[in-house]
Amino acid sequence: MFQNLSERLETAFKNLKGEARITDLNIANTVKDIRRALIDADVNYKIAKEFTDKIKEKAMGEKVLNAISPGQLMVKIVQDELTELMGGQEAEFNISGNPAVILIAGLQGSGKTTFTGKLANYLKTKKGKSPLVVAADIYRPAAIDQLTVLAGQIGVDIYAERENKDAVAIALNAIKQAKATNKNVVIIDTAGRLAVDEAMMTEVANIKAAVNPAEILFVVDSMTGQDAVNTAKAFNDRLDFSGVVLTKLDGDTRGGAALTIQYTVNKPVKFVSSGEKMETLDVFYPARMAQRILGMGDIASLVEKA
Amino acid sequence: QKTKEGFLSKITKAIAGKSTVDEEVLDNLEDALVGADVGIDTTIQIIKRIEARVSRDKYLGSGELNRILQEEIQQVLVDAPEQSYRNFETPAGIKPYVILVVGVNGVGKTTTIGKLAHNYKKAGHEVILGAADTFRAAAVDQLTIWSERVGVPIVKQAMGSDPSAVAFDTVQSAVAKNAGVVIIDTAGRLHNKAHLMEELGKIKRVIRKVIPDAPHEVLLVLDGSTGQNALEQARQFTAATDVSALAITKLDGTAKGGVVLAIANQLKIPVKYIGVGEKMEDLLIFDKHEFVDSLFKAD
Ligand SMILES: Nc1nc2c(ncn2[C@@H]2O[C@H](COP(=O)(O)OP(=O)(O)OP(=O)(O)O)[C@@H](O)[C@H]2O)c(=O)[nH]1
Ligand SMILES: Nc1nc2c(ncn2[C@@H]2O[C@H](COP(=O)(O)OP(=O)(O)OP(=O)(O)O)[C@@H](O)[C@H]2O)c(=O)[nH]1
Ligand SMILES: [Mg+2]
Ligand SMILES: [Mg+2]
Numbered sequence: 001m002f003q004n005l006s007e008r009l010e011t012a013f014k015n016l017k018g019e020a021r022i023t024d025l026n027i028a029n030t031v032k033d034i035r036r037a038l039i040d041a042d043v044n045y046k047i048a049k050e051f052t053d054k055i056k057e058k059a060m061g062e063k064v065l066n067a068i069s070p071g072q073l074m075v076k077i078v079q080d081e082l083t084e085l086m087g088g089q090e091a092e093f094n095i096s097g098n099p100a101v102i103l104i105a106g107l108q109g110s111g112k113t114t115f116t117g118k119l120a121n122y123l124k125t126k127k128g129k130s131p132l133v134v135a136a137d138i139y140r141p142a143a144i145d146q147l148t149v150l151a152g153q154i155g156v157d158i159y160a161e162r163e164n165k166d167a168v169a170i171a172l173n174a175i176k177q178a179k180a181t182n183k184n185v186v187i188i189d190t191a192g193r194l195a196v197d198e199a200m201m202t203e204v205a206n207i208k209a210a211v212n213p214a215e216i217l218f219v220v221d222s223m224t225g226q227d228a229v230n231t232a233k234a235f236n237d238r239l240d241f242s243g244v245v246l247t248k249l250d251g252d253t254r255g256g257a258a259l260t261i262q263y264t265v266n267k268p269v270k271f272v273s274s275g276e277k278m279e280t281l282d283v284f285y286p287a288r289m290a291q292r293i294l295g296m297g298d299i300a301s302l303v304e305k306a
Numbered sequence: 307q308k309t310k311e312g313f314l315s316k317i318t319k320a321i322a323g324k325s326t327v328d329e330e331v332l333d334n335l336e337d338a339l340v341g342a343d344v345g346i347d348t349t350i351q352i353i354k355r356i357e358a359r360v361s362r363d364k365y366l367g368s369g370e371l372n373r374i375l376q377e378e379i380q381q382v383l384v385d386a387p388e389q390s391y392r393n394f395e396t397p398a399g400i401k402p403y404v405i406l407v408v409g410v411n412g413v414g415k416t417t418t419i420g421k422l423a424h425n426y427k428k429a430g431h432e433v434i435l436g437a438a439d440t441f442r443a444a445a446v447d448q449l450t451i452w453s454e455r456v457g458v459p460i461v462k463q464a465m466g467s468d469p470s471a472v473a474f475d476t477v478q479s480a481v482a483k484n485a486g487v488v489i490i491d492t493a494g495r496l497h498n499k500a501h502l503m504e505e506l507g508k509i510k511r512v513i514r515k516v517i518p519d520a521p522h523e524v525l526l527v528l529d530g531s532t533g534q535n536a537l538e539q540a541r542q543f544t545a546a547t548d549v550s551a552l553a554i555t556k557l558d559g560t561a562k563g564g565v566v567l568a569i570a571n572q573l574k575i576p577v578k579y580i581g582v583g584e585k586m587e588d589l590l591i592f593d594k595h596e597f598v599d600s601l602f603k604a605d
Binding site for chain 1: 343412448
């Protein structure tokens with residue numbers, strides 16, 4: 001797609017050099033190409049349409065500098081808009097409170113447990129906190145063992161109750177334990193759940209109500225397709241989460257789900273997970289993500305070349 | 307859960323009572339397919355075929371229109387060359403039947419193995435599991451719990467040991483016990499990591515030292531909520547291991563898994579199983595008809 005979009009832009013440049021302003025006509029194909037690039041990147045098709053329509057509106061009548069074509073200017077506007085949309089929110093991370101409680105939630109296999117370990121490691125090594133991780137997944141086979149292994153790797157304490165089948169009670173007991181042992185951050189790993197699973201969505205809402213979290217993070221696989229809109233909305237409706245974690249960005253997915261989610265719930269991406277090792281936790285760079293979704297390198301350099 | 311309504315009632319959203327193939331029908335069809343993760347290229351191909359078959363604005367009974375749409379979409383999907391899997395039978399003359407399960411991280415490989423083991427056991431086979439994910443935290447514990455749940459033996463080694471050594475042991479033990487089915491779990495790996503993909507090749511080669519024509523099935527597990535990246539997964543895993551079949555998981559949610567149409571279209575790999583839950587009973591044999599139906603189910 002990178003090739004594709006850049007090549008088409010080159011053509012657009014040749015054909016339209018000299019046009020002074022962006023008009024409906026001279027960007028019609030570019031808008032189509034951009035929309036297609038977004039859908040290829042897994043941006044929800046309805047959002048891709050709304051987004052490009054909005055941007056077209058915005059670009060209309062805009063003056064074209066003589067160095068670039070209207071098509072290129074249009075792509076630049078898209079990229080700026082995309083960057084702003086994804087970075088518009090202040091992405092502070094709230095670890096006030098003693099202990100500060102952080103609730104982790106998301107679909108099955110999205111990377112919650114791994115992220116729980118990474119976050120604990122980050123808070124311990126970079127922020128000087130003493131975290132307690134909590135295994136509140138009472139369903140998945142060996143979920144407790146998994147978090148135990150990760151906690152061991154990073155040298156952080158874990159709270160688990162193998163016989164307790166009440167995730168809310170486990171979470172509350174963990175907070176008591178944290179207070180008793182001077183832990184100042186409690187990270188609660190929960191079971192994966194589908195947004196349509198009423199009983200499970202109620203469970204996580206109950207955990208939230210019981211523990212009053214400082215942060216609720218929605219962990220989402222960056223390879224997610226069109227359904228990201230449903231999932232993000234459903235989790236946000238139930239939890240009003242405070243931030244998003246994008247996982248598995250070490251893959252080669254374009255990650256359009258990031259845009260879908262921003263557009264749908266307008267919550268900041270607070271962390272990026274890009275590997276299986278405990279150190280692979282990154283902050284989020286909106287501009288890089290915008291470029292990745294659009295499937296092209298730095299537009300600015302393209303513009304300079306022209 | 308999947309409903310049993312027919313195509314006719316579900317496609318309503320896409321073609322809302324239409325009986326002529328006009329621009330609007332095609333646009334709605336396009337939205338339904340793209341919105342189900344089928345991807346633009348395959349969607350355009352399907353639409354072109356429909357256009358070629360029925361000229362635009364031609365009147366059809368709505369039943370006939372639905373049948374044509376259903377047929378054209380189904381046609382993209384490929385059938386497995388051998389159908390015994392539908393009853394969890396193994397192909398005649400192959401014993402043990404060795405299944406290697408591969409895929410990216412967290413898609414549902416280990417769970418699918420638990421479900422397959424349950425079904426093969428129920429069908430009367432002696433099943434052995436191989437815990438060749440020695441990397442992910444507690445992966446062996448997880449498969450061990452599945453082996454206990456289902457009541458089948460597992461071959462395992464310590465965490466961190468060589469996955470191909472585990473695979474070798476498992477197959478050798480199956481031969482020694484005259485077992486019917488061997489299912490080998492592997493660690494999740496992203497397809498753009500060359501060294502991890504190479505490890506799969508090694509596992510295959512080592513299995514072949516025991517049984518030259520094994521593995522008889524390389525099952526690529528895909529998460530049903532994954533978008534267009536699944537196509538690249540299928541491409542890369544096929545390049546590394548000759549994937550012979552697909553399983554799509556997590557179709558008990560609202561995701562449609564339509565990207566398998568793109569995979570079938572480009573790579574001709576059949577889908578054999580779908581996962582519809584986390585319990586061992588939650589595995590279904592892929593049914594083209596129901597799948598195409600579900601693509602048009604309203605959210
Ligand atoms: N490559 C890569 N793998 C990851 C990343 N995050 C998690 N994983 C892997 O993805 C798989 C699933 O991760 P988990 O942390 O178990 O996911 P989960 O959301 O806790 O899963 P459930 O509890 O079953 O819902 C594991 O194999 C992890 O090692 C990442 O950023 N990159
Ligand atoms: N709802 C639902 N959840 C599923 C399905 N299949 C698997 N899961 C869940 O998805 C999560 C990941 O499943 P695993 O079987 O551990 O996935 P994996 O591919 O082995 O993961 P790694 O080994 O870490 O790469 C678990 O929470 C499973 O219970 C399914 O069909 N439906
Ligand atoms: Mg987990
Ligand atoms: Mg596994």
